Amino acid sequence: MKTAEYAKAYDIWTRLLKKYPDQQEYYYNLVISCVYQGKWEEAAKTYDLLEKKNGVSEELALAKQRIWLHLKKVDKAVAEIQKLADLYPRESRYYLMIGDLYMEQKMPEEAKKQYDKALKADSTNPYIYSSLAEYYRKNGERDKSFENLKMAFKNPKMDIDTKIKVMLSYYSITEVHGELLEDAFTLSKLMIDAHPQEPKAWSMYGDFLIRDKKYEEARTAFIKVLEVDKSKYIIWEQLLMILSYEEDIDNMLKYSTEALDYFPSQPYLFMIKGIAHYQLGEYENALKAFEFGRNMLISNDETALNIWIYLGETYNKLKNYPKSDDAFDRALRMNPKNVYILNNYCYYLALRNENIDKALEMGERLNKLELYNASYQDTYGWVLYRAERYEEAKKWLEKSIANGGDANPTILEHYGDILWKLGEVDQAVIQWEKAMEEGGFSETLEQKIKEQKGKKVTE
Numbered sequence: 001m002k003t004a005e006y007a008k009a010y011d012i013w014t015r016l017l018k019k020y021p022d023q024q025e026y027y028y029n030l031v032i033s034c035v036y037q038g039k040w041e042e043a044a045k046t047y048d049l050l051e052k053k054n055g056v057s058e059e060l061a062l063a064k065q066r067i068w069l070h071l072k073k074v075d076k077a078v079a080e081i082q083k084l085a086d087l088y089p090r091e092s093r094y095y096l097m098i099g100d101l102y103m104e105q106k107m108p109e110e111a112k113k114q115y116d117k118a119l120k121a122d123s124t125n126p127y128i129y130s131s132l133a134e135y136y137r138k139n140g141e142r143d144k145s146f147e148n149l150k151m152a153f154k155n156p157k158m159d160i161d162t163k164i165k166v167m168l169s170y171y172s173i174t175e176v177h178g179e180l181l182e183d184a185f186t187l188s189k190l191m192i193d194a195h196p197q198e199p200k201a202w203s204m205y206g207d208f209l210i211r212d213k214k215y216e217e218a219r220t221a222f223i224k225v226l227e228v229d230k231s232k233y234i235i236w237e238q239l240l241m242i243l244s245y246e247e248d249i250d251n252m253l254k255y256s257t258e259a260l261d262y263f264p265s266q267p268y269l270f271m272i273k274g275i276a277h278y279q280l281g282e283y284e285n286a287l288k289a290f291e292f293g294r295n296m297l298i299s300n301d302e303t304a305l306n307i308w309i310y311l312g313e314t315y316n317k318l319k320n321y322p323k324s325d326d327a328f329d330r331a332l333r334m335n336p337k338n339v340y341i342l343n344n345y346c347y348y349l350a351l352r353n354e355n356i357d358k359a360l361e362m363g364e365r366l367n368k369l370e371l372y373n374a375s376y377q378d379t380y381g382w383v384l385y386r387a388e389r390y391e392e393a394k395k396w397l398e399k400s401i402a403n404g405g406d407a408n409p410t411i412l413e414h415y416g417d418i419l420w421k422l423g424e425v426d427q428a429v430i431q432w433e434k435a436m437e438e439g440g441f442s443e444t445l446e447q448k449i450k451e452q453k454g455k456k457v458t459e
Contacts, residue, residue: 005216006036006037007033009029009033010030013026014030017030024050024054028044031043031046041067043172044173045415047060047064047067048224061080061083062081064076065077065081067076074101074105077101081094081101085098086095090121090122091122091176092120092121092122092125096115099112103131103135109137111131113131114133115128117311124155124157125157126151126152127152127162130149133152134184149187150186153166153190154193157458160191160198160200163201164204167208170183170184170187171204171211185209188205188208192369198228199225199228199235202222202225203225203235206222206238208236209221215242215245218242219242219246222242223239225310226239231262233266236269237266240252240268240272250276252275253273253277256269256272268303269297270290270292270307271303271307274290274307275310276312277289283317284318286310287318290307290311290314293307294311304334309327309341312325312344312345316348321348321354328341328344334341337369339370339376342363343379343451345359345362346362346366346379346380349362350379350385356386356387359386360383363383364435367380372403373399373403375401377405378405378408378410378414381399381414381423385414385418385421390422394415394418398415406434407438408436408438409435409436409440410435412435412438415431415436416435420448420452425452429449429453433449
């Protein structure tokens with residue numbers, strides 16, 4: 001509607017009110033036409049007329065307050081709420097509203113007087129303590145501020161969303177000011193005590209616990225959330241991340257299976273379920289989970305990468321090597337610098353003595369990405385062994401042992417095998433025996449030692 005039309009409407013509603021002064025909707029329509037023409041004071045006067053007819057009310061007082069604040073006439077805005085306070089002296093929230101208004105206008109001392117009046121009217125109102133906390137914070141009195149904030153948080157009358165808003169501000173600020181983390185935990189616990197069945201309270205507490213690496217307590221918090229509300233996917237994911245970190249395989253399987261009843265298209269849940277089955281040696285069940293998860297993928301994110309990696313691992317366990325290689329190839333296309341894939345994939349090729357040129361290329365790339373990793377040096381050395389490049393293999397195994405592989409039975413056995421190929425039989429036996437001492441045990445290892453020692457006896 002154009003300004004001219006509002007002017008026309010203004011004339012119409014003015015005439016109608018003179019003729020029908022009891023028609024209350026006409027007053028509101030007149031106010032609208034005043035506002036759109038910028039006649040703010042006349043709008044307030046219209047509300048005054050309505051107030052004379054109906055008496056003082058919160059609705060009208062707040063409406064007029066908004067007008068006076070728009071006109072930056074703070075005293076008149078305060079006067080409107082003061083009428084309510086005079087009419088209902090035991091209603092603390094009107095004093096609180098005046099106090100907050102003074103705080104917004106940077107008049108803290110006037111605000112404090114109103115907060116004191118509010119406390120005298122009703123000391124059980126938690127929002128008074130919240131406002132006092134803000135007053136003391138801005139006044140630089142941190143201890144008093146926090147004491148009042150605790151009073152607000154322990155009161156179940158303060159709504160959970162207001163408390164969560166405060167906690168979110170703590171979540172942000174404690175990233176920079178870690179000394180406030182203890183205060184955040186105190187408030188979180190008070191919030192839970194006041195709202196023990198409120199999932200938002202437990203969820204917020206869990207977020208703080210995760211960031212502080214208190215995973216066991218965080219797990220309890222998220223389980224509490226799920227006991228009340230199973231509809232938030234992010235809670236399931238946070239819980240499963242903790243269980244995965246703790247390697248709690250049984251609960252990974254339990255909660256991922258339950259979560260899939262509510263979110264059957266989330267690939268992350270299939271991934272966790274598959275990992276649990278894989279760790280339990282249930283490779284067929286793991287494969288089903290990973291394949292379901294693969295079919296749900298919509299982006300090449302970390303979950304997608306991990307599903308393809310685990311498909312490669314699971315197919316390898318089930319001796320379906322073409323599909324295992326295909327899965328690893330897909331994973332490598334997603335992340336060509338992933339050292340886990342490069343290491344395992346080229347090692348599996350070496351064990352099978354297949355596609356050695358490809359394994360050599362991956363092993364070389366792997367050790368350029370990470371220079372001093374004993375396990376990766378062993379892998380490359382073992383691929384060189386399969387390629388019958390024994391002198392080079394020996395050098396890489398010696399690097400591996402120098403970088404900490406001297407206590408790894410697999411690395412020691414590999415070193416012994418390479419030395420044996422080079423004709424250094426005595427040294428090979430020494431390495432194999434060291435492998436046995438470090439916990440290595442296989443029929444092959446034991447047989448190699450017996451055979452070489454047996455040859456010595458016959459000689």
